[in-house]
Amino acid sequence: MTARARVKIKDVATLAGVSTATVSRALSAPDSVGPATRKKVMEAVKATGYRINSAARDLRQRRARSLLILAPNLSNTFFSRIFAAVQEEASSVGLTVQISDSRIGRDRLLSLGYDGRADGIVLLDGGLDPEVVNGWRLPLIQLSEWNDAYDAPRLGIDNHAAAGLAVDHLVGLGHRSLLHVNGPEENVLAITRRQGFLDAASRNGAEATVFPGDFTLESGAEAARRWAGLDNRPTGVFCASDECALGFVSECIRLGCDVPGDVSVVGFDDIDFADRFVPSLTTIHQPRLEMGRAAVKQVVAMMQGTPKVEADATGTPPERIEAALVKRASTGPAPA
Amino acid sequence: MTARARVKIKDVATLAGVSTATVSRALSAPDSVGPATRKKVMEAVKATGYRINSAARDLRQRRARSLLILAPNLSNTFFSRIFAAVQEEASSVGLTVQISDSRIGRDRLLSLGYDGRADGIVLLDGGLDPEVVNGWRLPLIQLSEWNDAYDAPRLGIDNHAAAGLAVDHLVGLGHRSLLHVNGPEENVLAITRRQGFLDAASRNGAEATVFPGDFTLESGAEAARRWAGLDNRPTGVFCASDECALGFVSECIRLGCDVPGDVSVVGFDDIDFADRFVPSLTTIHQPRLEMGRAAVKQVVAMMQGTPKVEADATGTPPERIEAALVKRASTGPAPA
Numbered sequence: 001m002t003a004r005a006r007v008k009i010k011d012v013a014t015l016a017g018v019s020t021a022t023v024s025r026a027l028s029a030p031d032s033v034g035p036a037t038r039k040k041v042m043e044a045v046k047a048t049g050y051r052i053n054s055a056a057r058d059l060r061q062r063r064a065r066s067l068l069i070l071a072p073n074l075s076n077t078f079f080s081r082i083f084a085a086v087q088e089e090a091s092s093v094g095l096t097v098q099i100s101d102s103r104i105g106r107d108r109l110l111s112l113g114y115d116g117r118a119d120g121i122v123l124l125d126g127g128l129d130p131e132v133v134n135g136w137r138l139p140l141i142q143l144s145e146w147n148d149a150y151d152a153p154r155l156g157i158d159n160h161a162a163a164g165l166a167v168d169h170l171v172g173l174g175h176r177s178l179l180h181v182n183g184p185e186e187n188v189l190a191i192t193r194r195q196g197f198l199d200a201a202s203r204n205g206a207e208a209t210v211f212p213g214d215f216t217l218e219s220g221a222e223a224a225r226r227w228a229g230l231d232n233r234p235t236g237v238f239c240a241s242d243e244c245a246l247g248f249v250s251e252c253i254r255l256g257c258d259v260p261g262d263v264s265v266v267g268f269d270d271i272d273f274a275d276r277f278v279p280s281l282t283t284i285h286q287p288r289l290e291m292g293r294a295a296v297k298q299v300v301a302m303m304q305g306t307p308k309v310e311a312d313a314t315g316t317p318p319e320r321i322e323a324a325l326v327k328r329a330s331t332g333p334a335p336a
Numbered sequence: 337m338t339a340r341a342r343v344k345i346k347d348v349a350t351l352a353g354v355s356t357a358t359v360s361r362a363l364s365a366p367d368s369v370g371p372a373t374r375k376k377v378m379e380a381v382k383a384t385g386y387r388i389n390s391a392a393r394d395l396r397q398r399r400a401r402s403l404l405i406l407a408p409n410l411s412n413t414f415f416s417r418i419f420a421a422v423q424e425e426a427s428s429v430g431l432t433v434q435i436s437d438s439r440i441g442r443d444r445l446l447s448l449g450y451d452g453r454a455d456g457i458v459l460l461d462g463g464l465d466p467e468v469v470n471g472w473r474l475p476l477i478q479l480s481e482w483n484d485a486y487d488a489p490r491l492g493i494d495n496h497a498a499a500g501l502a503v504d505h506l507v508g509l510g511h512r513s514l515l516h517v518n519g520p521e522e523n524v525l526a527i528t529r530r531q532g533f534l535d536a537a538s539r540n541g542a543e544a545t546v547f548p549g550d551f552t553l554e555s556g557a558e559a560a561r562r563w564a565g566l567d568n569r570p571t572g573v574f575c576a577s578d579e580c581a582l583g584f585v586s587e588c589i590r591l592g593c594d595v596p597g598d599v600s601v602v603g604f605d606d607i608d609f610a611d612r613f614v615p616s617l618t619t620i621h622q623p624r625l626e627m628g629r630a631a632v633k634q635v636v637a638m639m640q641g642t643p644k645v646e647a648d649a650t651g652t653p654p655e656r657i658e659a660a661l662v663k664r665a666s667t668g669p670a671p672a
Contacts, residue, residue, distance in 0.1 A: 034355050036356065074416060074423055075417045075419065077413055085411045091441075098453075099410070099419075100434055101433065105427075117453055243603065247612055250612040250613070250614055253614050276586040278585075
C-alpha cells in the first residue's frame with residue numbers, strides 16, 4: 001500500500017477537463033461519450049492512477065452481486081462444466097453468474113470492467129489485449145488459459161507436464177513414432193502442450209511429428225485423414241483436446257483402422273464423452289469442477305481484499321490444480 | 337414501404353463525422369451536445385432522410401444494450417451452440433449477450449427483469465414460476481422449452497411430430513416393440529416427446545415401453561442396463577436426447593450387444609458428437625443456429641415495438657422451426 005493520497009473522480013475530471021458525470025459515463029458506458037472525450041478521460045485515469053478501488057464503495061452500492069465469466073467460445077464443450085461449477089460455487093456465496101463471449105470487440109470489452117454489471121471476473125481467454133484486461137478495475141482471475149502480460153493471478157493445471165504424461169504413457173506402450181495434433185497456433189494452451197509433447201518425445205528419444213488443429217472434432221478428423229496418407233504412420237497420437245482426439249479416432253475407424261490395434265490415441269481434458277466413446281478415450285483429466293470452484297473462491301477473496309493467490313511474474317501458477325492421465329481403451333501396445 | 341434502403345443511425349453518424357451515440361444524444365437531448373455538433377447532425381439527418389423511429393431511439397437509449405439468455409443447466413451440450421448463435425446474431429446488431437443459470441432462486445430471478453442489466457431475454461427454461469416470468473417488464477421470447485402460462489411468444493420445433501418421425505423410422509425398419517427413454521418428468525420437452533412417442537407407436541400398432549431418464553449420458557447408460565435385463569427386449573429405442581442415446585449405445589456395446597444388429601437407437605437434437613460417434617447416431621436434427629438467430633431477431637423486433645410473433649394461447653408456436661430425421665448408422669432392420 002502506498003502512502004499516496006487516494007485519487008478521486010474529481011481529480012480525473014479536472015485533469016481531463018470534463019465533468020465528473022462525464023468521467024463516470026466514460027467509465028460505465030463508453031459508448032455514451034464521443035471517442036475524443038473517452039480518450040481524454042482514459043488518459044487522465046492512467047495519469048492519476050485512479051482506481052475504482054476508491055469507488056469500491058460505489059461498487060458495493062451497485063450491488064451487482066455478480067461474477068462475470070469471459071470465454072472465447074461459448075460452444076466449446078470443455079467450458080460447459082466449468083460454467084456450471086462457477087455457477088454452483090458462486091451461488092453458494094450469494095453471487096449470480098453471467099457468462100459472456102470474450103470476443104466482442106475492444107470497446108465492449110473495455111466497458112465490462114466499469115459498467116457495474118459484475119463485481120469480479122473469471123477470465124478463460126489468454127488471447128485478449130493485455131491493455132484492455134489490465135484496464136479493468138475489478139478482481140480478476142485467469143482460469144485455464146493465461147497471458148503473462150495480464151496483471152492477474154491464475155489457476156490451472158501444468159499443461160507442459162501433462163503433455164509429458166501423455167507421451168510417457170505412449171512410449172511406455174512401445175510407441176516410438178509419435179504424432180501431436182496441435183490446438184490453434186496462437187493459443188497459449190496449444191503452445192504449451194505442443195512444447196510439452198516435443199520435450200517429452202525428445203527426452204524419450206521418440207520421433208515427433210506435429211499436425212495443425214484447432215481443438216475441434218473436425219480438425220481431429222482432418223488430421224486422421226492426413227495421418228492415413230503417410231508412408232510411415234506414427235503409431236502413438238496425442239491430441240491437444242478430447243474433441244480433437246474423438247474426431248481423430250472416429251475418422252480412423254471410418255477409414256478401416258483399428259484403435260488401438262493400429263494406432264493409440266490420447267486426448268486432453270476428460271470431457272464427459274471421453275468415457276462414453278467406443279473405444280473410451282485415454283486422456284488427461286482436468287478437474288473442471290475443482291477449477292471452477294477454486295476460481296470463484298479466489299475472486300471472492302479478492303473482492304474481500306484477501307487474495308489467496310498473488311500474481312506471479314514467472315507465469316507459473318502458484319496454486320496449481322492437479323491433472324492426471326486416465327488410461328482407457330483408446331491406447332494399447334504398439335503394433336509389432 | 338419505400339424502395340429506398342433504410343437509413344441507419346450509423347449512416348447519419350458517418351456523414352456527420354461523429355459517433356452514433358452523439359447522433360442519438362443530439363436527437364434525443366439536443367442540449368447535451370454543442371451547437372456545432374447539433375448543426376452537423378441535423379444536416380446529416382436531413383441529407384440522408386433519416387427517420388427517427390421512437391422505439392428504435394429508445395432501444396439506443398437503453399444503457400444495457402444487452403440480451404440475457406436464461407438456461408436451466410449450463411453444462412448441457414445442447415445449449416452450447418444456441419449460446420454461440422445468439423451471441424453471433426446479437427453481436428451483429430450491436431448487442432452483447434449474457435448467459436445466466438435460470439435456477440438461481442426466485443428473488444434473483446425476479447430482479448433480472450428490473451435491474452437494468454438486460455434489454456431483452458431469451459428464455460430456455462419452461463419450468464420457472466410463471467408469476468416471476470410474467471412480472472418481468474422486458475421483451476421476452478421462449479426458445480426450445482416453453483410454458484403455456486408464460487405470457488410470451490415462443491420459438492421451437494414441433495416436438496410431438498418429431499418424436500413421431502423417430503417412431504415411423506423405427507417401424508419402417510420392421511421394429512414392432514419400441515422403448516422410449518424419457519427426459520426429466522416435469523420437463524415440457526420430455527412430456528411432449530413422450531406423448532409423441534406413445535401416439536405414434538399406437539398409430540403404428542407397435543408395443544411401447546417407457547423408461548425414466550434425465551437427458552444425460554449416464555441416464556442413457558442406466559436405461560441400457562435395465563433394457564439388457566428384460567426378457568423380451570424392445571429392438572427399437574428412441575431416446576429423449578442425443579446424450580441419453582449415446583449413453584445407451586455406449587453401454588449396449590459394453591454389454592456385448594451390437595448396434596444396430598441387436599438394437600436400433602434414435603436420439604434427439606443432433607449435437608456435434610452424434611455424427612462422430614461410432615456408430616454414428618440417427619437422430620432428430622434441431623437447427624440450433626437457426627433457433628438462436630430467430631430468437632434474437634424476435635427479441636430485437638419486440639424491443640423496437642414490432643414483434644413478428646404474437647403469443648398464442650394454444651401453446652402452438654406460430655413461427656415454427658423445422659426439425660428433420662437424420663438417418664445414420666445406429667438404426668437398421670429389426671433382427672429376425
